Amino acid sequence: MNWIYEPWPWYISGPMIAFIMFLLIMVGKNFGMSSNLRTMCTICGAGNKADFFKFDWKFQKWNLVVVLGAIIGGFIGSQFLSNDSTVAINPATISNLKSLGFESAGTAYLPTELFDISSLLSIKNILLLTIGGVLVGFGARYAGGCTSGHAISGLSNLQLPSLIAVVGFFIGGLIMINFLFPLIF
């Protein structure tokens, strides 16, 4: 059982994700995480501002419970199922990130430059995390889904729109990392 403490290889992780989608389908639901962000808007009263948020969020309560589980799962995974959560990325990627100023590459799970609590002292970092989040939330809803809804659920159901969206995800990601990162960092 020692493998469980190591980072899981793709051939364990991928099938697990498919299994999670299968479980959700078999309980009559679907795998899509970004719709929770819309539900949270509705709970906060966004229905008064736009019709898009006028729906009975109680039908989405199950998905919020999945989110709660995802939080607990992150706690269990990091506290009880990992001896060392350093992510062993490609040495070429590490030297590339170091040249951008990410000295924590290859020594941590997340870059401490962005996600250490002390990084909140930098206005630039707060701004970057905020912009990243706004783009994720706006883009996911505009595209009608995120990685789980399109790249996993939609493509598994052979939906052409999901393929278009996933190609879009990659265009956006490639632009950000290849053209914008050298300007930002």
Next chain:
Amino acid sequence: MRTLIYLAIGILFGITMFKSEAASWFRIYEMFKFESFHMYGIIGSALVIGIIVIQCIKRFNIKSFYGEKIIFNSKKNSFSNYTIGGIIFGLGWALAGACPGPMFTLLGAGYLPILIVIASSIIGTFLYGILKDKLPH
């Protein structure tokens, strides 16, 4: 009872996101640099199995655990919203290094600055809801 099932599925999802390193900013960066097979292996193998599972459910008319018919929603056919929205999402995914599932996993793992990403992604969703009718779809 059903709530507990959803919670258990969520916990399994959170553990998988953390242990697969799909919740790691570094893995997302590495993926967009095409310098590792890891993320492609995860998404690819999930997809191959997912396609087989959904095809089987449809072909053999498999019922849910509660004996109900399983309905798959088709995505609306259009182009602009998937392209533009997809690109915007991709920009944010690469910058924040987290998509709407793993960001909650990271909160549980104790990376508190992710709260900024979560809060602003809710704001981003809100902005979309307000501007929806003015955007090309």
